[in-house]
Amino acid sequence: xxxxxxxxxxxxxxxxxxxxxxxxxxxxxxxxxxxxxxxxxxxxxxxxxxxxxxxxxxxxxxxxxxxxxxxxxxxxxxxxxxxxxxxxxxxxxxxxxxxxxxxxxxxxxxxxxxxxxxxxxxxxxxxxxxxxxxxxxxxxxxxxxxxxxxxxxxxxxxxxxxxxxxxxxxxxxxxxxxxxxxxxxxxxxxxxxxxxxxxxx
Amino acid sequence: xxxxxxxxxxxxxxxxxxxxxxxxxxxxxxxxxxxxxxxxxxxxxxxxxxxxxxxxxxxxxxxxxxxxxxxxxxxxxxxxxxxxxxxxxxxxxxxxxxxxxxxxxxxxxxxxxxxxxxxxxxxxxxxxxxxxxxxxxxxxxxxxxxxxxxxxxxxxxxxxxxxxxxxxxxxxxxxxxxxxxxxxxxxxxxxxxxxxxxxxx
DNA sequence: CGGTATTGTCAGTAAAGACTGACATTACTG
DNA sequence: CAGTAATGTCAGTCTTTACTGACAATACCG
Numbered sequence: 452x453x454x455x456x457x458x459x460x461x462x463x464x465x466x467x468x469x470x471x472x473x474x475x476x477x478x479x480x481x482x483x484x485x486x487x488x489x490x491x492x493x494x495x496x497x498x499x500x501x502x503x504x505x506x507x508x509x510x511x512x513x514x515x516x517x518x519x520x521x522x523x524x525x526x527x528x529x530x531x532x533x534x535x536x537x538x539x540x541x542x543x544x545x546x547x548x549x550x551x552x553x554x555x556x557x558x559x560x561x562x563x564x565x566x567x568x569x570x571x572x573x574x575x576x577x578x579x580x581x582x583x584x585x586x587x588x589x590x591x592x593x594x595x596x597x598x599x600x601x602x603x604x605x606x607x608x609x610x611x612x613x614x615x616x617x618x619x620x621x622x623x624x625x626x627x628x629x630x631x632x633x634x635x636x637x638x639x640x641x642x643x644x645x646x647x648x649x650x651x652x
Numbered sequence: 653x654x655x656x657x658x659x660x661x662x663x664x665x666x667x668x669x670x671x672x673x674x675x676x677x678x679x680x681x682x683x684x685x686x687x688x689x690x691x692x693x694x695x696x697x698x699x700x701x702x703x704x705x706x707x708x709x710x711x712x713x714x715x716x717x718x719x720x721x722x723x724x725x726x727x728x729x730x731x732x733x734x735x736x737x738x739x740x741x742x743x744x745x746x747x748x749x750x751x752x753x754x755x756x757x758x759x760x761x762x763x764x765x766x767x768x769x770x771x772x773x774x775x776x777x778x779x780x781x782x783x784x785x786x787x788x789x790x791x792x793x794x795x796x797x798x799x800x801x802x803x804x805x806x807x808x809x810x811x812x813x814x815x816x817x818x819x820x821x822x823x824x825x826x827x828x829x830x831x832x833x834x835x836x837x838x839x840x841x842x843x844x845x846x847x848x849x850x851x852x853x
Numbered sequence: 854c855g856g857t858a859t860t861g862t863c864a865g866t867a868a869a870g871a872c873t874g875a876c877a878t879t880a881c882t883g
Numbered sequence: 884c885a886g887t888a889a890t891g892t893c894a895g896t897c898t899t900t901a902c903t904g905a906c907a908a909t910a911c912c913g
Contacts, residue, residue: 522891525890547889548888
């Protein structure tokens with residue numbers, strides 16, 4: 452795990468490193484590392500962290516200067532964050548600049564991430580698994596009818612793929628249960644309960 | 653999401669594409685894609701998928717030929733899979749070759765993955781968050797004592813970082829609850845319950 | 854204990870992914 | 884509705900990560 456504690460991300464620029472920026476930078480840097488670890492682009496994570504800490508919505512220019520990234524990078528990353536419902540546009544009415552702010556409650560944010568990952572990744576994968584499983588079944592049946600030598604292997608391959616497909620279906624159910632409970636008071640109760648339960652290993 | 657349905661991964665080699673290999677390849681390819689999406693190397697995922705489907709433990713040579721990867725790549729990927737407790741060594745006694753097999757129950761496997769991610773990623777991140785949070789608190793207090801102009805900002809930054817740290821602590825509790833329940837009959841009950849609960853969104 | 858089959862390592866290279874900055878497009882302003 | 888300030892796009896470049904294959908180390912065998 453990187454997260455080397457460099458003097459400060461912002462000291463690289465000409466701007467002075469205040470106590471505030473130094474504190475912020477450590478958090479931003481860590482968040483960037485975590486993001487990378489989970490398949491999310493580092494810039495995306497850093498911008499998100501910055502907006503999470505910021506007391507007011509920020510515009511793109513402020514972000515690019517603060518994080519020392521190009522405005523193209525910033526624009527793309529912000530598009531991603533919007534698509535993940537991690538940040539919101541804020542229009543001052545009749546303002547030219549567009550401002551962005553992040554959700555302030557981490558559980559609400561996490562909830563949105565899970566919902567999005569479910570939609571983009573889990574559901575399509577399950578669809579494909581069912582397709583593959585069906586195809587395996589058909590192939591196995593054909594081989595069986597023909598008394599092919601590999602009929603038995605095909606049957607077993609189908610059995611294993613079906614088993615995994617079932618797992619993913621159940622996994623989705625688990626996600627759904629989590630989302631149903633989510634960030635509200637019920638979720639709070641669940642999390643309280645988690646603290647009391649016997650700890651795993 | 654890629655997973656282009658190419659004729660067959662194995663037809664690239666000289667070996668013929670049987671009905672079996674074709675079925676296997678689709679599963680292996682999909683699993684490779686999923687792995688990449690979650691920050692796991694594609695080769696690692698493909699080997700895991702192959703071992704999951706295989707009726708008997710396989711040696712490295714078989715794997716490299718089947719997946720058309722170099723033996724160096726295979727060796728490294730297997731080391732990873734072992735470290736993640738996703739596969740096991742199987743020694744035929746007094747055998748020169750080392751064989752590998754994967755866990756057959758997907759929930760047991762998933763359980764092991766979560767435990768490992770908890771250990772490697774979640775816990776270290778939480779430790780760092782606490783450090784950063786403490787540092788922010790100290791900095792804020794110092795600024796406050798000096799009546800610095802940015803004392804208020806520092807206090808707020810600390811408040812946000814602390815909020816996020818609390819979230820991660822609760823998140824770990826949730827993981828612990830899951831691990832405690834895990835793959836046994838209790839876990840089964842939980843997953844059944846999940847099916848009945850009102851669906852999220 | 855030398856010979857050989859197998860696995861481990863890692864420097865170099867290939868592939869994938871991220872970032873920049875010039876140009877295009879959009880949206881307010883006078 | 885021309886002028887300008889801002890955001891969006893994307894080809895080219897840079898950075899990171901993954902993969903290969905030659906060499907090294909290990910483990911069984913006679």
